[in-house]
Amino acid sequence: MKQLLNQKPIILLISALLIGALLILPLVVTNPSLMQIFILIILYAYFTSTWNFVGGFAGVLPLGHSAFIGIGAYTSTVLFQTYGISPWFGMLVGGLLAALVGIIIGLPTLKLRGAYFALATIAVGEGLRVLVENVKEVGPFKLNGPSGISLPLTESAFMNFQFDSKAPYYYIILIMLLIVLLLTYFMMNSKVGYYLAAGGEEPEAAEALGIKVARYKLIAMLVSCFLAALGGTFYAQLMLYIYPKSILGLDLSFEIAFIALIGGRGTILGPVLGALLLRPVSDLTRIYLGSSLPGLHLVIFGLVLIVVMRYYPKGLVEPVKQLLERFIHKPARDKANNQSNPSSRQE
Amino acid sequence: MLGIIEALINGVLMGSIYGLTAVGLTMIFGVMKVINFAHGSILMVGMFATYWFIKLTGLNPYLAIPVVVPLLYYFGYYLQSWVIRPIFEAEKDVREPITVIIVTTGIWYVLDNLSLLFFGAEYRVIKTSVTGKIFEFYDMYFLLPKIIGAGITVLCALYLYWFLKHSKMGKAIRATSLDREAASLMGIKQSKIYNIAFGMGCACCGMAACVLVPFYYVYPTVGVPFDIKAFIIVVLGGLGSIPGAIIGGIIVGIIENVGAQFMAATWTELLLYGVFLFVLLVKPSGLFGMKQDF
Numbered sequence: 105m106k107q108l109l110n111q112k113p114i115i116l117l118i119s120a121l122l123i124g125a126l127l128i129l130p131l132v133v134t135n136p137s138l139m140q141i142f143i144l145i146i147l148y149a150y151f152t153s154t155w156n157f158v159g160g161f162a163g164v165l166p167l168g169h170s171a172f173i174g175i176g177a178y179t180s181t182v183l184f185q186t187y188g189i190s191p192w193f194g195m196l197v198g199g200l201l202a203a204l205v206g207i208i209i210g211l212p213t214l215k216l217r218g219a220y221f222a223l224a225t226i227a228v229g230e231g232l233r234v235l236v237e238n239v240k241e242v243g244p245f246k247l248n249g250p251s252g253i254s255l256p257l258t259e260s261a262f263m264n265f266q267f268d269s270k271a272p273y274y275y276i277i278l279i280m281l282l283i284v285l286l287l288t289y290f291m292m293n294s295k296v297g298y299y300l301a302a303g304g305e306e307p308e309a310a311e312a313l314g315i316k317v318a319r320y321k322l323i324a325m326l327v328s329c330f331l332a333a334l335g336g337t338f339y340a341q342l343m344l345y346i347y348p349k350s351i352l353g354l355d356l357s358f359e360i361a362f363i364a365l366i367g368g369r370g371t372i373l374g375p376v377l378g379a380l381l382l383r384p385v386s387d388l389t390r391i392y393l394g395s396s397l398p399g400l401h402l403v404i405f406g407l408v409l410i411v412v413m414r415y416y417p418k419g420l421v422e423p424v425k426q427l428l429e430r431f432i433h434k435p436a437r438d439k440a441n442n443q444s445n446p447s448s449r450q451e
Numbered sequence: 452m453l454g455i456i457e458a459l460i461n462g463v464l465m466g467s468i469y470g471l472t473a474v475g476l477t478m479i480f481g482v483m484k485v486i487n488f489a490h491g492s493i494l495m496v497g498m499f500a501t502y503w504f505i506k507l508t509g510l511n512p513y514l515a516i517p518v519v520v521p522l523l524y525y526f527g528y529y530l531q532s533w534v535i536r537p538i539f540e541a542e543k544d545v546r547e548p549i550t551v552i553i554v555t556t557g558i559w560y561v562l563d564n565l566s567l568l569f570f571g572a573e574y575r576v577i578k579t580s581v582t583g584k585i586f587e588f589y590d591m592y593f594l595l596p597k598i599i600g601a602g603i604t605v606l607c608a609l610y611l612y613w614f615l616k617h618s619k620m621g622k623a624i625r626a627t628s629l630d631r632e633a634a635s636l637m638g639i640k641q642s643k644i645y646n647i648a649f650g651m652g653c654a655c656c657g658m659a660a661c662v663l664v665p666f667y668y669v670y671p672t673v674g675v676p677f678d679i680k681a682f683i684i685v686v687l688g689g690l691g692s693i694p695g696a697i698i699g700g701i702i703v704g705i706i707e708n709v710g711a712q713f714m715a716a717t718w719t720e721l722l723l724y725g726v727f728l729f730v731l732l733v734k735p736s737g738l739f740g741m742k743q744d745f
Contacts, residue, residue: 164549165552212735216731219486219690220686220735223686223731226679227679227682227727227728227731228724231724231725231728234717234720234721235721238718238721358556361556362556362557399563399568399671400564400568402564403560405557405560406556406557406558406560407557407561409553409556409557409560410534410557410558410561413538413557414537414538417538417541
């Protein structure tokens with residue numbers, strides 16, 4: 105916490121203003137569909153931040169993140185549908201289940217080269233989608249195969265995780281995002297974070313220093329899967345309808361990975377920046393051109409990705425940071441110049 | 452019993468075509484240590500090229516081979532040298548080149564969705580002189596284009612194997628895949644080898660596309676199932692191994708076709724993922740993989 109407050113006052117001020125603006129946003133914006141776009145930006149920033157634990161810090165490329173999001177969404181939904189258990193509780197169950205699956209996959213694959221990990225996660229993500237599409241029910245739980253589940257509508261209440269207006273959803277996902285960003289910050293500045301950074305860059309050297317790289321990668325995987333599943337429950341409650349193609353499978357996984365890489369993987373703000381830039385592209389092209397030009401937003405995503413990787417391989421957070429630093433340091437430098445000038449005149 | 456033998460042979464036929472796409476993938480990986488996620492999309496490009504060639508000229512479908520295969524070779528060659536190379540070189544010293552992998556997924560999305568924009572989502576079939584022809588053998592029925600396709604594929608793989616083992620360029624490619632630094636000390640120009648390997652990998656897709664079009668649908672996302680199968684095959688056979696890719700392809704074809712005799716076709720897909728994960732967990736180097744590659 106001390107480290108956090110040790111930042112330059114102007115950075116703290118900017119972040120305070122930003123968070124303040126985010127907090128009052130629902131009071132200003134009343135249009136529900138605009139609100140939905142904001143919620144989705146924050147939700148994707150959240151998904152990508154959870155991806156970042158593995159994809160950004162552990163130095164591997166997970167391409168099946170939707171599997172864990174889907175586990176979260178389906179777990180809380182079937183528990184609520186079958187037993188009326190509050191989605192808040194189902195959220196935790198889904199998170200634990202996803203973490204368990206994450207360990208089972210990560211244990212053997214995190215020791216392998218990055219390419220194998222990417223392939224294994226794709227297989228898990230796609231395999232889970234095919235499985236869910238093929239299964240009508242598991243024991244008492246109805247999954248309905250490819251047609252998906254419509255959540256039973258209930259009265260607007262906190263325990264039911266269903267609300268009449270968009271504002272509660274907005275605040276919930278905002279708080280979730282802030283928590284994940286704080287967690288990311290603390291992890292980056294902790295022993296685990298340093299070990300992961302070392303293991304991601306030079307696994308042999310790190311192993312030689314006695315760091316059990318695979319174990320720390322597994323910890324990152326566990327945290328990432330747990331948090332991703334919580335986001336999945338939120339998605340289910342927001343949309344009130346889930347089906348395998350929407351929440352499992354390749355498209356969501358790739359969208360998350362694209363956002364992370366364009367924003368800047370392995371940084372705190374990269375995922376947020378990426379979501380802020382790419383989500384509106386996808387929403388707006390879908391709204392205005394979706395019927396006449398299907399798939400256009402994915403062409404744009406792909407092209408942006410290729411161009412950004414070509415010129416800013418560390419993501420767009422890099423140039424933005426430089427721009428900000430110039431902006432922040434400039435007044436300070438001017439002040440320093442002004443102070444030095446009179447003193448020279450006195451002599 | 453006859454049904455199972457029929458499925459087995461069909462599996463071998465289809466599997467050798469899967470194997471050819473996987474040969475392209477494994478070759479690119481062997482040389483560049485990069486998994487080309489856009490591989491299925493390149494197959495899709497090849498299939499659309501073949502489709503339009505046959506549709507516009509009305510010639511025998513296999514006459515598309517001398518047009519489409521070089522086309523795909525140069526497509527891959529310039530894709531690598533213009534789009535992938537700058538990113539690859541920036542990341543040359545990194546042990547696990549993640550950025551390049553993600554750029555190939557970017558290419559995948561661009562190609563698939565561009566073809567969706569241009570050609571629409573409908574499934575296209577083309578009637579050629581071999582389409583729907585049946586070959587009968589002891590009360591078992593096989594599609595003639597599948598048999599021709601598998602034959603061409605096997606010849607192509609054998610030629611490729613000979614090329615890599617005995618030709619000068621093939622030796623240079625193998626040298627680069629074994630040790631980049633040592634190879635460039637021997638005067639082998641690396642970037643050129645990467646372009647050629649990528650081009651040849653794509654040419655394999657072009658060949659597979661030519662033999663697929665006479666009996667398969669063409670649509671913008673046709674590459675995705677082939678892509679995923681190619682990943683499964685290369686891991687099964689061992690990343691970087693050409694015989695492994697062909698044998699892996701045949702195994703996948705057999706699992707798919709024989710499995711469909713006992714369960715719904717969608718479940719065989721799941722069976723493939725299961726086999727894939729099992730191999731990854733038990734023997735990640737696959738059947739013929741080199742130990743240094745994982």
